[in-house]
Amino acid sequence: MTTTPAGWYPDPSTPGQHRWWNGTAWTAQVRAITTPTALLPPPQPQVAPGKSRRRLPIWAWVLICLVGALLTLILSPSSRRCSSSCSSPASSRWRRTHPPG
Numbered sequence: 499m500t501t502t503p504a505g506w507y508p509d510p511s512t513p514g515q516h517r518w519w520n521g522t523a524w525t526a527q528v529r530a531i532t533t534p535t536a537l538l539p540p541p542q543p544q545v546a547p548g549k550s551r552r553r554l555p556i557w558a559w560v561l562i563c564l565v566g567a568l569l570t571l572i573l574s575p576s577s578r579r580c581s582s583s584c585s586s587p588a589s590s591r592w593r594r595t596h597p598p599g
Contacts, residue, residue: 502519509517509528518527 501521504519504521506516506529507519508531509515510524511517512528515528515530518525
């Protein structure tokens, strides 16, 4: 035999209301069925005007700038070019080794 625990249940005789079940029988206590209110999300903490919630420390910004500058120097096309002195010996060597003609 299964027993239903005591509590408010939809009234079998009157739609739109709850009746109290005491665990063995229906009682005379009734209440209107109310629609549950929607659960609202918890309120967000208030942030003072002009301040953000999360701020990076100054050292982090300095590190980001240094890494960016270093990557720019390493990856820039100008760092891959040779100056005129870089290509001169190779071209003059080639001319000396292989005379035109």
